[in-house]
Amino acid sequence: xxxxxxxxxxxxxxxxxxxxxxxxxxxxxxxxxxxxxxxxxxxxxxxxxxxxxxxxxxxxxxxxxxxxxxxxxxxxxxxxxxxxxxxxxxxxxxxxxxxxxxxxxxxxxxxxxxxxxxxxxxxxxxxxxxxxxxxxxxxxxxxxxxxxxxxxxxxxxxxxxxxxxxxxxxxxxxxxxxxxxxxxxxxxxxxxxxxxxxxxxxxxxxxxxxxxxxxxxxx
Amino acid sequence: xxxxxxxxxxxxxxxxxxxxxxxxxxxxxxxxxxxxxxxxxxxxxxxxxxxxxxxxxxxxxxxxxxxxxxxxxxxxxxxxxxxxxxxxxxxxxxxxxxxxxxxxxxxxxxxxxxxxxxxxxxxxxxxxxxxxxxxxxxxxxxxxxxxxxxxxxxxxxxxxxxxxxxxxxxxxxxxxxxxxxxxxxxxxxxxxxxxxxxxxxxxxxxxxxxxxxxxxxxxxxxxxxxxxxxxxxxxxxxxxxxxxxxxxxxxxxxxxxxxxxxxxxxxxxxxxxxxxxxxxxxxxxxxxxxxxxxxxxxxxxxxxxxxxxxxxxxxxxxxxxxxxxxxxxxxxxxxxxxxxxxxxxxxxxxxxxxxxxxxxxxxxxxxxxxxxxxxxxxxxxxxxxxxxxxxxxxxxxxxxxxxxxxxxxxxxxxxxxxxxxxxxxxxxxxxxxxxxxxxxxxxxxxxxxxxxxxxxxxxxxxxxx
Numbered sequence: 001x002x003x004x005x006x007x008x009x010x011x012x013x014x015x016x017x018x019x020x021x022x023x024x025x026x027x028x029x030x031x032x033x034x035x036x037x038x039x040x041x042x043x044x045x046x047x048x049x050x051x052x053x054x055x056x057x058x059x060x061x062x063x064x065x066x067x068x069x070x071x072x073x074x075x076x077x078x079x080x081x082x083x084x085x086x087x088x089x090x091x092x093x094x095x096x097x098x099x100x101x102x103x104x105x106x107x108x109x110x111x112x113x114x115x116x117x118x119x120x121x122x123x124x125x126x127x128x129x130x131x132x133x134x135x136x137x138x139x140x141x142x143x144x145x146x147x148x149x150x151x152x153x154x155x156x157x158x159x160x161x162x163x164x165x166x167x168x169x170x171x172x173x174x175x176x177x178x179x180x181x182x183x184x185x186x187x188x189x190x191x192x193x194x195x196x197x198x199x200x201x202x203x204x205x206x207x208x209x210x211x212x213x214x215x216x217x218x219x
Numbered sequence: 220x221x222x223x224x225x226x227x228x229x230x231x232x233x234x235x236x237x238x239x240x241x242x243x244x245x246x247x248x249x250x251x252x253x254x255x256x257x258x259x260x261x262x263x264x265x266x267x268x269x270x271x272x273x274x275x276x277x278x279x280x281x282x283x284x285x286x287x288x289x290x291x292x293x294x295x296x297x298x299x300x301x302x303x304x305x306x307x308x309x310x311x312x313x314x315x316x317x318x319x320x321x322x323x324x325x326x327x328x329x330x331x332x333x334x335x336x337x338x339x340x341x342x343x344x345x346x347x348x349x350x351x352x353x354x355x356x357x358x359x360x361x362x363x364x365x366x367x368x369x370x371x372x373x374x375x376x377x378x379x380x381x382x383x384x385x386x387x388x389x390x391x392x393x394x395x396x397x398x399x400x401x402x403x404x405x406x407x408x409x410x411x412x413x414x415x416x417x418x419x420x421x422x423x424x425x426x427x428x429x430x431x432x433x434x435x436x437x438x439x440x441x442x443x444x445x446x447x448x449x450x451x452x453x454x455x456x457x458x459x460x461x462x463x464x465x466x467x468x469x470x471x472x473x474x475x476x477x478x479x480x481x482x483x484x485x486x487x488x489x490x491x492x493x494x495x496x497x498x499x500x501x502x503x504x505x506x507x508x509x510x511x512x513x514x515x516x517x518x519x520x521x522x523x524x525x526x527x528x529x530x531x532x533x534x535x536x537x538x539x540x541x542x543x544x545x546x547x548x549x550x551x552x553x554x555x556x557x558x559x560x561x562x563x564x565x566x567x568x569x570x571x572x573x574x575x576x577x578x579x580x581x582x583x584x585x586x587x588x589x590x591x592x593x594x595x596x597x598x599x600x601x602x603x604x605x606x607x608x609x610x611x612x613x614x615x616x617x618x619x620x621x622x623x624x625x626x627x628x629x630x631x632x633x634x635x636x637x638x639x640x641x642x643x644x645x646x647x648x649x650x651x652x653x654x655x656x657x658x659x660x661x662x663x664x665x666x667x668x669x670x671x672x673x674x675x676x677x678x679x680x681x682x683x684x
Binding site for chain 1: 221222223224225227229230231232235301302303304305306307308309310365366390415416417418454455481482681682683
């Protein structure tokens with residue numbers, strides 16, 4: 001099935017899917033997107049298994065945000081021209097990025113430390129939505145949707161977008177799991193003090209850069 | 220202003236914080252209220268033994284207005300900034316949040332660029348504090364993961380109505396509003412802290428403003444009208460979950476010191492005086508089958524005294540009550556320091572077993588009857604051990620001698636003068652006064668101490684050691 005799907009995409013059109021993969025890895029690396037929360041649940045319960053189990057609802061919550069944007073892209077393509085959608089995405093990204101540069105440190109205030117699966121799912125969904133994780137990948141999703149619409153690609157738009165969301169989530173999950181594992185097993189918590197660079201600020205800049213690139217592509 | 224790396228004074232766990240470098244200076248709030256018409260001050264005290272000005276006040280920041288009555292204060296941010304659900308590790312431990320307990324004014328004091336000479340960055344006027352928070356008489360400050368939490372002893376519209384907790388935005392210091400969504404029967408307020416990892420907040424009870432602002436009201440005390448309950452709140456839902464009544468005779472349940480280790484769910488509370496027998500007591504709260512329980516673990520007896528040596532308030536009792544007014548727990552949860560402000564003693568208890576504390580050390584200084592001196596003081600001393608602060612490594616303990624302006628004058632009618640001393644501790648138990656450390660505040664009376672980089676009553680940790 002996967003092989004069939006992949007063979008339907010010409011190799012020179014892999015770009016948007018690879019971008020989704022890269023964004024997934026990047027989102028997974030951000031401590032504010034989940035691995036740190038999963039790690040702390042594991043430490044609190046003194047159980048390595050709790051880390052892995054916590055990562056699943058976090059990934060699902062994040063995927064829900066991305067999937068919602070994918071659905072919006074699909075709906076948008078029906079009614080609006082794709083070039084206008086690209087414009088809209090680029091401008092929204094630049095505006096939101098500019099806002100985040102000055103408010104990068106603000107997080108949604110929700111939950112506490114004692115969390116179940118449902119809490120982690122909603123928390124992750126909120127964090128991803130509030131910080132514009134879906135918006136950041138919107139140009140890539142638009143790319144996927146456009147390629148699926150072209151005559152030489154025999155892939156339904158929905159399938160292409162589903163593949164994009166899956167690739168993104170999987171990459172995120174792998175990176176989150178790896179980082180949590182390395183910190184848990186090898187580095188220890190001291191790494192938080194030394195290596196926790198300002199991801200919130202980088203995130204805001206990333207929104208601006210993606211917005212800038214998206215703008216350049218439509219110009 | 221954006222920070223690239225986390226503030227180096229933030230630590231994931233208490234064990235890591237114990238390895239922090241020793242404090243080089245501390246901030247001490249001191250008041251002139253009731254003594255002269257001068258404003259209160261925030262002093263910087265040199266705590267570096269290698270410095271030529273060691274133990275001296277090296278800077279005095281005078282506030283713009285008189286009559287604030289500074290009391291407790293705290294940092295804008297601490298180790299809780301690393302907590303995983305709302306991390307903002309690039310916030311700085313930089314601003315002191317200093318409330319005027321009598322004026323309801325809040326000063327935001329910037330310790331940068333020169334930590335020795337901090338300056339006022341912002342003043343939140345009483346009208347604004349009261350209008351936005353619904354409370355007055357701000358007291359305890361705790362740096363939370365998502366905001367600065369402030370307890371307040373009175374309601375906005377005067378002396379009646381409940382005291383409670385309100386939030387300050389930790390980025391711009393705007394008053395956000397009251398914290399509680401459902402307060403149940405809670406009315407009196409004083410100290411609070413939390414078990415962050417358990418989503419529980421505890422709050423204690425002192426009294427209504429009319430019961431303390433003009434002094435202790437003896438009739439109210441004898442009628443057991445001061446606070447004697449501990450409240451447990453759901454930190455997430457902001458609702459009162461459980462209340463424990465220690466018994467009406469246990470008057471004034473003040474300082475709360477939860478275990479620092481986030482996997483532990485117990486802590487210690489101090490009761491100033493029992494109207495049944497003048498004893499003071501320490502209680503341990505703990506969780507059992509999802510319900511909170513409390514147990515009295517230390518009882519400190521009064522000391523018989525000659526009527527002639529006692530202030531009018533105590534003459535008829537012919538004894539000095541110990542008056543436990545502050546307690547503080549070392550970061551390893553091993554030693555609890557207990558101030559006996561009446562008898563002039565600081566006790567050190569080994570609380571490795573929280574249900575069976577063992578007295579491991581004692582320091583005597585001041586006291587209503589003893590008035591015991593310090594090697595470097597000029598004669599006998601008034602006041603006694605009061606606000607205690609422990610260094611992060613647990614090796615040094617600092618304390619001051621003033622309780623609250625009008626109460627100072629009731630228990631020490633000869634007008635106590637402010638002083639601060641230091642105690643060196645033995646990691647295996649035991650402690651002694653540092654003979655070289657005596658800070659003379661003169662007529663100005665000093666209250667809470669905050670140490671550079673954090674101390675044992677500031678930070679909360681989200682990750683187990």
